[in-house]
């Protein structure tokens with residue numbers, strides 16, 4: 001059996017139609033396939049590889065840390081310099097009240113940790129999420145997913161979870177003194193890139209403050225420079241009580257985090273002690289990789305180029321089959337007629353050497369979320385290929 005057949009037989013599958021492309025190696029903007037063809041990566045592993053694949057500084061940090069020490073003991077007991085250095089650096093680039101970092105293995109675990117923290121800190125039972133939101137696939141996170149077709153088969157889920165609508169002022173009244181937290185993606189990703197109105201987001205912040213509910217922003221997809229500022233919430237002039245991170249946080253290695261004020265986070269230390277536990281969270285190799293990636297992101301200046309590249313995509317993506325292009329920096333959704341049309345475009349692009357896909361809750365939208373290092377020439381190549389694919393519809 002070849003590798004592809006072994007993959008289909010022995011690696012647990014998540015759908016009956018995986019892409020199943022065999023990748024031998026990746027570098028910068030490209031993945032290289034076993035069949036000799038290369039793929040321009042237009043989705044960065046779903047908003048992960050912000051600095052491209054195998055950034056030299058990240059690879060070096062991984063090699064050095066792997067040779068120094070890997071796992072030592074469960075999270076939180078030992079002073080591990082990669083964790084300390086990354087937590088310190090992150091907090092220097094976050095608002096003053098987001099000063100304590102709990103590292104996890106993934107985005108979903110960051111969601112779980114944030115939900116637990118909010119319940120514990122407020123002593124309240126209810127958590128409010130949003131229609132079409134995505135925060136991960138574990139049971140707590142699933143309870144907050146705003147799409148019943150994904151939740152239904154896994155009931156019972158967490159009680160006292162409910163969903164309201166982004167940009168709906170009336171729904172804010174559902175946030176009450178029972179509410180421990182309201183969690184939303186600052187910019188909704190899987191909904192097909194949906195930005196909040198600034199006035200609505202400010203009203204949400206005010207309602208949370210008024211009722212004593214904690215406001216949790218999920219910046220898994222939209223954080224770390226993707227929208228043109230380091231954190232998407234910076235563009236709205238408000239600060240959440242907790243922020244969850246993942247995806248690009250580990251520079252390509254598995255790493256998530258929930259970040260809050262030290263005083264809030266302190267509740268996880270007592271009654272009961274070890275309020276949140278992880279063996280591998282904040283793995284030293286992941287933290288070393290993440291810090292190297294974060295420093296490269298800041299020193300490269302790519303965040304400052306996001307808006308210009310976003311404009312170039314908008315300028316070039318004009319075609320009668322495109323209904324609209326929604327974007328928040330280099331987080332973009334190209335809306336087509338329907339899923340079959342979108343799938344045809346995606347398959348055409350893959351065949352011609354470019355990887356893209358659709359969104360979980362917006363199957364009619366083509367995803368554009370490339371590594372932020374994408375050059376203007378590569379933006380032009382990508383757009384030309386999308387237009388060529390649209391001409392075949």
Ligand SMILES: Cc1ncc(COP(=O)(O)O)c(C=O)c1O
Pocket residue numbers: 046106107108109111134135136137185189190218219220221246247256
């Ligand atoms: C906004 C958002 N939050 C959380 C997650 C969950 O992250 P993970 O897959 O690392 O658990 C995702 C993953 O796609 C996401 O897009």
